[in-house]
Amino acid sequence: MSQSPPARKPIIEFRGVSKSFGTQRILDGLDLKVHYGEALVIVGPSGTGKSTILRLMCGLLEPDSGEVLLGGLPLQAEQLQRKPIQVGMVFQQAALFDSLTVEENVGFLLYEHSKLPRTKIGELVREKLEMVGLDPVLARQMPAELSGGQRKRVSFARAIMEDPTVPDDETQLLLYDEPTAGLDPIASTVIENLIRSLKQRGSCDSYVVITHQETTIRSTADRILLIYQGKVRWEGQAPEIDACQDPYVRQFFDGKIDGPIQ
Numbered sequence: 001m002s003q004s005p006p007a008r009k010p011i012i013e014f015r016g017v018s019k020s021f022g023t024q025r026i027l028d029g030l031d032l033k034v035h036y037g038e039a040l041v042i043v044g045p046s047g048t049g050k051s052t053i054l055r056l057m058c059g060l061l062e063p064d065s066g067e068v069l070l071g072g073l074p075l076q077a078e079q080l081q082r083k084p085i086q087v088g089m090v091f092q093q094a095a096l097f098d099s100l101t102v103e104e105n106v107g108f109l110l111y112e113h114s115k116l117p118r119t120k121i122g123e124l125v126r127e128k129l130e131m132v133g134l135d136p137v138l139a140r141q142m143p144a145e146l147s148g149g150q151r152k153r154v155s156f157a158r159a160i161m162e163d164p165t166v167p168d169d170e171t172q173l174l175l176y177d178e179p180t181a182g183l184d185p186i187a188s189t190v191i192e193n194l195i196r197s198l199k200q201r202g203s204c205d206s207y208v209v210i211t212h213q214e215t216t217i218r219s220t221a222d223r224i225l226l227i228y229q230g231k232v233r234w235e236g237q238a239p240e241i242d243a244c245q246d247p248y249v250r251q252f253f254d255g256k257i258d259g260p261i262q
């Protein structure tokens, strides 16, 4: 009898992760998994530690206790091995360098760290700009000349830049911190579609989104985690939200003041 193949490790996993800032415990023994191919959306009230989770996922922060595993290996060991799983981050504010052109921003890491000729980097930048729906002529512009939505897309292009001369330098996990915050409903829909399409077209295997916007939650999530006071309080899928009687879900999605979230 043939055996089924071993289950693939999650692309990223938190095991009992705790994180405090000063005396404030933000994450309290948090367990979570993101599977290959999965789109996870993390929601929860302001200040509950969602951005902290993303910063732990990309190695910008280290847990006080517990483990962050990338592809089954501790994040630190992964980094030592040149991080076979590439993690791209799209920050809440597009976080572009104002004094650099769009091209220099998108190609920043390749200009700094690769031996690729500038013309080749320019070509790659234009390719990525097209992938995020921007006209490649914008490459020569400065960030200040772009709209908020365009700047956001430039930051997407930067997150999916890869060095074709480095084996396995492919972004596998994309992290989005409030990608539609401050955008009008139409611009939000464009960004939500882009998040989905980048995954469908193979620019990442999996992604994690943090958002407060209900349209973004409903349109980008395969699975949703509701976090409060450092722990997962509910886990489910978007079609379950409306009929769900979980008190955290009802309070959060109905915007009620009374309930377990204080």
Ligand SMILES: Nc1ncnc2c1ncn2[C@@H]1O[C@H](COP(=O)(O)OP(=O)(O)OP(=O)(O)O)[C@@H](O)[C@H]1O
Pocket (backbone or CB within 6 Å): 021, 022, 026, 044, 045, 046, 047, 048, 049, 050, 051, 052, 053
């Ligand atoms: N580097 C830091 N130093 C001190 N406190 C911090 C730091 N980073 C985050 N905090 C605190 O940790 C808590 C959680 O912050 P975090 O940004 O992760 O929350 P969030 O859920 O993403 O909030 P929001 O939805 O408002 O963006 C907040 O009280 C914040 O002030």
